[in-house]
Amino acid sequence: MALRIHVHPGSRHPRVTAPHGTGLDADCCVYVAERPIDGRATEAALALLAITLGLPRRCLTLAAGASSRTKLVEVMGSIPPGFPAAP
Numbered sequence: 001m002a003l004r005i006h007v008h009p010g011s012r013h014p015r016v017t018a019p020h021g022t023g024l025d026a027d028c029c030v031y032v033a034e035r036p037i038d039g040r041a042t043e044a045a046l047a048l049l050a051i052t053l054g055l056p057r058r059c060l061t062l063a064a065g066a067s068s069r070t071k072l073v074e075v076m077g078s079i080p081p082g083f084p085a086a087p
Contacts, residue, residue: 003073003079004027005029006026006070007036007041007071008031010041013031014032014044016028016029019084028083028084032048039066046062052084053080059075060073060074061073062074
């Protein structure tokens with residue numbers, strides 16, 4: 001299954017939320033403290049998303065959007081019903 005995520009780097013409070021805002025085409029928003037330097041924010045987002053889904057990090061693969069805030073992530077495993085929760 002694929003998830004479209006929107007990454008918010010430089011956040012004070014790392015978390016995964018439902019998408020909010022106008023025109024945001026994503027399944028969830030991932031807030032991470034890391035800055036978008038050398039892929040650190042992307043890696044942190046994938047790690048946080050894996051924890052939130054209760055899956056090992058190796059079950060998530062970046063399919064598209066390495067240098068974009070909106071990313072397509074392939075998930076090998078089941079996604080909990082109702083994911084993501086409302087902000």
